[in-house]
Amino acid sequence: MHVSVDPEKCCSSGLCALSVPEVFGQDERECVVLVLTFEPPAALHDRVRAAARRCPTGTIEVRD
Amino acid sequence: MKSSPLHFPFEWPAAAGPPEALVTLREEPVVRVTLPSGDEAFLVTRYEEIRRVLSDPRVSRNRDRPGAPRMTERKTKVFQNPRIDRDPPEHTRMRRLMAKAFTATRVEGMRPHVRRVTEELLTDLLRRTPPVDLLEAFAVPLTLRVICGLLGVPPRDQGRFRGSLDEAWRYMGELIEAKREDPGDDLISALIEVHDEDDGRLSAHELHVWCVILLLAGFETTATQLGSGVVLLLTHPDQFELLRGDPALIPDAVEELLRCQIAGHSLSMLRLVTDDIEIGGVTIPKGSGLIPVLESANFDETVFPDPLRLDITRVNKQHLVFSAGPHFCMGAALARLELQVALEALMRRVPTLRLAVPPGDLRHHDSPLDLGFRELPVMW
Numbered sequence: 001m002h003v004s005v006d007p008e009k010c011c012s013s014g015l016c017a018l019s020v021p022e023v024f025g026q027d028e029r030e031c032v033v034l035v036l037t038f039e040p041p042a043a044l045h046d047r048v049r050a051a052a053r054r055c056p057t058g059t060i061e062v063r064d
Numbered sequence: 065m066k067s068s069p070l071h072f073p074f075e076w077p078a079a080a081g082p083p084e085a086l087v088t089l090r091e092e093p094v095v096r097v098t099l100p101s102g103d104e105a106f107l108v109t110r111y112e113e114i115r116r117v118l119s120d121p122r123v124s125r126n127r128d129r130p131g132a133p134r135m136t137e138r139k140t141k142v143f144q145n146p147r148i149d150r151d152p153p154e155h156t157r158m159r160r161l162m163a164k165a166f167t168a169t170r171v172e173g174m175r176p177h178v179r180r181v182t183e184e185l186l187t188d189l190l191r192r193t194p195p196v197d198l199l200e201a202f203a204v205p206l207t208l209r210v211i212c213g214l215l216g217v218p219p220r221d222q223g224r225f226r227g228s229l230d231e232a233w234r235y236m237g238e239l240i241e242a243k244r245e246d247p248g249d250d251l252i253s254a255l256i257e258v259h260d261e262d263d264g265r266l267s268a269h270e271l272h273v274w275c276v277i278l279l280l281a282g283f284e285t286t287a288t289q290l291g292s293g294v295v296l297l298l299t300h301p302d303q304f305e306l307l308r309g310d311p312a313l314i315p316d317a318v319e320e321l322l323r324c325q326i327a328g329h330s331l332s333m334l335r336l337v338t339d340d341i342e343i344g345g346v347t348i349p350k351g352s353g354l355i356p357v358l359e360s361a362n363f364d365e366t367v368f369p370d371p372l373r374l375d376i377t378r379v380n381k382q383h384l385v386f387s388a389g390p391h392f393c394m395g396a397a398l399a400r401l402e403l404q405v406a407l408e409a410l411m412r413r414v415p416t417l418r419l420a421v422p423p424g425d426l427r428h429h430d431s432p433l434d435l436g437f438r439e440l441p442v443m444w
């Protein structure tokens with residue numbers, strides 16, 4: 001799995017970081033999404049997919 | 065498209081569930097309505113299209129333009145402020161300045177505080193003789209104390225802005241001045257610091273406007289949804305019992321209670337179409353008012369099978385109570401936290417909670433522009 005984001009779209013909701021802190025963070029200054037691991041381990045795949053679906057701005061893209 | 069315009073917002077019947085009109089609304093992708101101001105607008109009714117519209121740059125939240133549709137005749141100077149651009153990229157810049165207060169870690173860090181306030185209020189509640197109005201005794205003080213704690217509004221002032229927008233506006237001006245002299249570990253002080261760095265990132269006016277928005281957006285909505293959730297549970301005893309027996313269901317239950325909410329229509333959704341746009345084969349001309357009806361999305365049968373059924377074990381729901389796109393509710397994580405903590409504690413400490421009036425006697429506020437129930441008498 002490969003995770004990518006389009007930071008321009010992100011509305012800094014923090015939802016992804018709240019649900020999968022292993023994979024998503026927020027930058028210090030503007031709280032824009034940060035990807036901490038672009039290739040998350042299999043055990044996290046379901047949660048990463050759910051976070052991508054729930055992202056209110058469609059910022060997160062997941063490729064298998 | 066229907067030719068005789070309906071009136072919107074729809075009236076919500078008492079605790080019985082959503083308005084009749086909401087059940088059949090999605091037969092048409094776009095429905096024309098008349099607003100309380102007399103202006104017309106188009107409702108967007110289906111889930112996928114609502115999501116799309118919410119992120120479409122041709123659909124603007126900034127209605128401060130001549131001829132733009134109005135919800136009411138009343139001017140609300142804070143929420144439609146000529147000097148505040150409510151569209152990206154300017155809007156996104158502002159949000160990112162404030163998002164610090166709502167980061168995942170900061171919100172999670174508030175859990176112990178929310179728990180403490182909840183337990184205190186329930187201890188007080190249980191000392192009283194029922195029936196008690198759960199809104200005034202619990203939901204409102206809880207959500208008010210939480211947002212005031214976050215912003216840095218001292219407890220002694222917490223009654224000072226319940227009356228009107230003007231009062232809130234004036235109060236916040238004074239508070240910002242006071243915090244400038246004597247900053248604390250709170251959001252307003254943090255924002256003042258950003259402003260005083262004076263690199264043009266946050267003007268004094270923007271600071272004032274956003275503090276008022278946070279204050280007002282922060283408690284009534286959450287208190288109203290807590291009330292709605294409690295009524296839903298008390299009128300669906302099987303769901304109430306299920307949840308009481310398994311508190312691990314709380315997070316999912318909160319999402320389902322929000323999806324099925326019976327407080328009313330979200331009123332901040334009126335948008336302006338700034339360029340012709342096509343929705344479900346209908347062209348909406350530039351200059352029109354457009355309302356993505358979140359409550360309709362949440363009952364869209366193509367996304368939520370058997371949508372009218374309250375089922376706290378539903379999984380995979382992405383309801384739109386908090387909207388979506390660049391205006392997605394900034395307080396969503398905080399509101400969820402408050403609802404989770406409040407419901408868990410309420411069921412644990414008041415397990416015999418029940419309505420003190422027949423559900424049919426619960427009344428919404430007279431004006432559809434005020435959400436929620438007038439009061440929520442309960443006993444135990």
Ligand code: HEM
Binds near residue numbers: 281283386392
């Ligand atoms: C269950 C409770 C809540 C509900 C149902 C709710 C719902 C909403 C909705 C529907 C919007 C409009 C989004 C749009 O225009 O597309 C909104 C915006 C907003 N909400 Fe909430 N909200 C809740 C709680 C909160 C809390 C606790 C806070 C603050 C701490 C908050 C702060 C805001 C702010 C600042 C905005 C404006 C965002 C923007 O325009 O970018 N809300 N909320």
Ligand code: SF4
Binds near residue numbers: 012054
């Ligand atoms: S959920 Fe989406 S909008 Fe929210 S912080 Fe993550 S990427 Fe940004």
